[in-house]
Amino acid sequence: MVKKKGMIFATKIFVVLFLHFFISIVVSTSSINYTQSNHKRTLRKHPRGSLLYPPVQLHVYDDHVVVDNGIFSMTIASPEGTVTGINFKGIDNILNERNEKSDRGYWDVNWSDPSDRTDHLDKLAGKQLEVLVNNDNIVELSFKRPWTGADKNNHVSLNIDKRFVVLRGSSGFYSYGIFERLQGWPDADIYQGRIVFKLQDKLFRYMAVSDERQRIMPTFQDREKGQPLDYPEAVLLTHPSNSLLRGEVDDKYQYSTENKDNRVHGWICSDPPVGFWMITPSNEFRTAGPVKQDLTSHAGPVTLSMFFSTHYAGIGLGIKFQDGEPWKKVFGPVFVYLNSVPAEDNPLSLWVDAKEQMLMQTASWPYNFLNSSDYPRAYQRGQVTGRLIVHDIVLGYGKFAFVGLAPPGAPGSWQEENKGYQFWTQADEKGYFRIKNVRPGLYHLYAWVPGYIGDYMYSKIIYILPGSKIRMGLLVHKPPRNGPTVWEIGVPDRTAAEFYVPEPNPTLMNQLYASQRAESFRQYGLWDRYTDMYPDQDLVYKVGVSDYVTDWFFAHVNRNIGNKTYIPTTWTVLFDLDYVIPGNYTIQLALASANAAEVQIKINDEGGKSPVFTTGLIGRDNAIARHGIHGLYWLYSINVLHSQLQAGTNAMYLTQTRGDNPFRGVMYDYIRFERPLKVV
Template sequence: MKWLSTLRRAALGLVLGMVCPAHGQDAKSEAVTLNDRGKEVVLKNDKVEVTLNKGASTITSIRMGDNDMVARGKPVYYSMGGGASYRQPTGAAFRIVESTPEIAHVAFLQKWKPGSPQAVDIEVHYALTRGESGVYTYATLAHPKDYPDSGVGEWRMVWGMPAKNDREWLMEKIRVDALRDWEMPSPADLAKAKPTGIKEIISITSGPRAGQNDCKYDFNLEYHSVGCWGQASDKNHVGAWIVLGGYDFFNDGPTKQDLSSASGIIHIHFGRNHYEGSSTKLTAGEDWRKIYGPFLLYCNQGGNADQLWEDARRKAGIERKKWPYAWVEDKALYPPAAQRGTVSGKLTLRDPLKPKLTATGAWVGLSQPDPGSNWQNESNRYQYWSKVADDGSFTIPHVRPGNYTLNAFTDGVVEEFEKSNVTVKEGSNPTGDLAWDVKHHGKKIEWEIGIPNRRATEFALGKDYFHGYGWDRFSKLYKNPLVYTTGKSDPAKDWNYVQGAYSKNGKVMPWPWEIHFDLNEVPASGTATLVVAWASAESARVDFDLNGDKIASLNPTGGGNALLRESVHAKYSYDYIDIPVSKLHRGANRLVLTQTRNQSPACHVMYDYLALELP
């Protein structure tokens, strides 16, 4: 009932309006202060008090009312690499960038030392503004031209979540998306958990998650799709969130994913190196700098976990409107809005075999990939992405001036649109009307399995993929071989989201998948095409046999270990297999797909889409 929905929204607004912090810079809010205490510096407004450790470049405390939103002994920190290449920006030179009643902004610069890993300088910034319930942060990396060849892979910020005591968290619920919004194991549950054969996965033996596994990869996210993630409490009525205003500093485009929240922790990965992330590669003589952020460490209070999550998502919308932030110091690295460009146009999609398909909802973006590469594998520079409206129009705001490649992709199309040499200057940059004529190898689509959408979500278990050791379910749920009959089988039930190995009585064996299809007629001549789009592939080789004859054997590109890392896709790719029509039969046909490498559960493929196109 409409009145009931309105009443619920009003009640939520009343709860959050009374207790949750105001958004933006409230004129009635108290001035921001900065107190340098020697080893610490404290930034304070009337919403939060933020304590920074000057020797470690970390946040040791974010006090909101009676609660500290940072774990004791587990500060908010930036780090890079792992193992022998692990690095934190400790011992950095501290400076005050700005201190006024409106903002307290400080920075910590750690210069690279020859012989140490990652030949880049790291400068971490924290900024508290008037009336804001949280602290902004960002970091810049610099590789002067006299530094040697180097690179940056894993590059992140980590926020330790506080516990009330050794038995319970201050915030007991994780909130990242509609599929993953559960109560996490308590500190006591984690202490009792048992290890498994994979170090990141533990088996929970007590509490609300008893009998299930727990792993940081349970909560991998496509950052562009959510805007915020974090943790909140029904019991204590507080929440802690990563809130994004902009995305231009992330690598590999809007389909890229990485870690978000997990039990007792919140991550943000800038290099998004998991799931086959493209590392930043730097060469001697290259003068390179990049800014990562700013983003907001947002704290709220006053509602239950769902209300606090809704408030954080609303806050993400507000931050998007503020982007780019005027207070960022380095105007060359982070130009203000007036020095950026807006790219706009209209995209018309024409697919002769799918005439109802339009460009509505397509991603359209600008990137600067290396020659021969594309946006899926670009990390050194910035990318800008937006969605196409119902009428085909698009607007990409706040683009740094430069020369770009414009790409578009959408559900329903295997390949993508590309326009090179798009020059962006300050102000308005109209592209005019862009025509995307979708190409096909055949004249008729005989059958399809799935939707070309760069992920395997529409298949069986495709919305239940985020579980450690999930592959153990496959041999319990499916027969060997898996048989799919076009026109009769349901892809959401009969086609699993991943093809790996098959286990029976402790033995591992290949798991062939059969596609049965009937043809009323076979073309007299020409070549048919099997379209295979891959959502993920890891150490895989797939043999294709049609009616008893091998027609192809492919090693699909990809990597990223998406099955073990509990995802539904990694890097996207596609292949076309030519089939002489003489190999097709009038009546019954059988196509067999066998993933032949079974030395590890990691070996797998995830199909995004398969289709047979006839000449």
């Protein structure tokens, strides 16, 4: 018996080392990026409607339905509309059968009544099943829950219509939802909406979020046996089932991704070699634009698609309905993809195939097979083209500008917009852009350009009609500027990624990020590393001498003075002026994140009572705690009187005035000091 246990243990270790060894080979030799692929396709692709595959079959029972297309079958509780089982490649149920049937594959929202603020989790269980389409090539099911007010304390005031679609020859299924409010319904605040799948932890142990971020993961039980850290999501693994994970930190927020990159992620089972992937082919229904960050897959094993949330933005991004406001929106479809390879093949090739499938699904958007008038087909949509140039000190191209259509608002309002649809693209090197597949409606055109501060907005309303092709012509973005640059710190890219990110506490590491400089900000506990580096005196930065890559801490946080007590900190920027020009100087202050913080600025008078400027209390994005390198973007243009400056050395003092806890603070994106235009 001892010998047998030893062999089992050795086999487990071999599998772990096998996966870690081959990941580098797969990523370096077989990886494809998100825009092109030359990988030879050896895995099954699904030609929709192909007669080479068995017909789709629907079996309706008293309390559930089964949809089977010969490649996989799925069981859905009826009329609730929760996925209770997925049978694929000899696995009777990919989903975790230890969970209740309502806790395996489901939609949910977090909401509250504004009058009492009590948080409710509503799993949106359906009340009636409707078979919308049922033929050899496609089955589409609708699980509806009309809102009646009879259960207003437990159900959000929405009509819910959850859809599931299975196609002939498709190795996966689609899901989308239609949420609707009618005029006069009760007020509601909705903070999160998503679709979730919880998998068998004995099978799915390897997670992939991107080429760089993939690894063997702890189980839910490993987390339960671990040591909770500063907040519940972060756990130190003390007794994991896989000994190689002992001493690591696990936190679901370490695997968050920006919307623009959050298109495919999921899990790999090595025996049998099977993959389970969440593919989100379009961001049109997600809120807050392309750089809004959100959760992906995480320990459990769990995979999900977040449609909207307050993560990395704050409570202000909650969807608030007041005064009986009507509303309707389609979320999805997302595609749950199942793939497999022969037993002798490398299981990590499943990730490569999943990326190819994502490209195919993206290219197919908008789908032409959905049975809903609320989802426009390609011919019912429009497109907008144009070119963006930048007029700063000199004219330049809007190189790689982010350009998007979002509901009408103010410049930059798209990053807090949460009720409509948004459509974004990235311009080419010369600023040319094309936004396609836009739903009919009224929009403003917004943009920002990496390398420049500020937001662009085309002031006139853009009307998108079915089939319309609108040429915007040449658009000119004039970034905020009052004079020539005297000095600058950072790069205006809306993140703090270029600044110094310290090594984590060696006892609180996630080994995945130990060698990844670009992702090192995702380590746990970096907020306390500031105190380790500056135990007594705060950061001092000398313009022309210091280097922001090594000398500017990535987050302006509080100092830990012991006993869980945190006090505000003041950073000093020293700069020299040969002479002072009469007139107003300007500080362009761009923040990449703010969390319950206040930045006050003083010039050459640290002890003075009145600051030159204060942001006031701003932000609730919590990006510091959630391992983000940015949250919401803030920009301030601050006047500095010439009388406050002097020839020689000057000092600018940046104080984050709010103490109390480690997570109150800001991240700087960019600081620029401008002189007045010199009068000859």
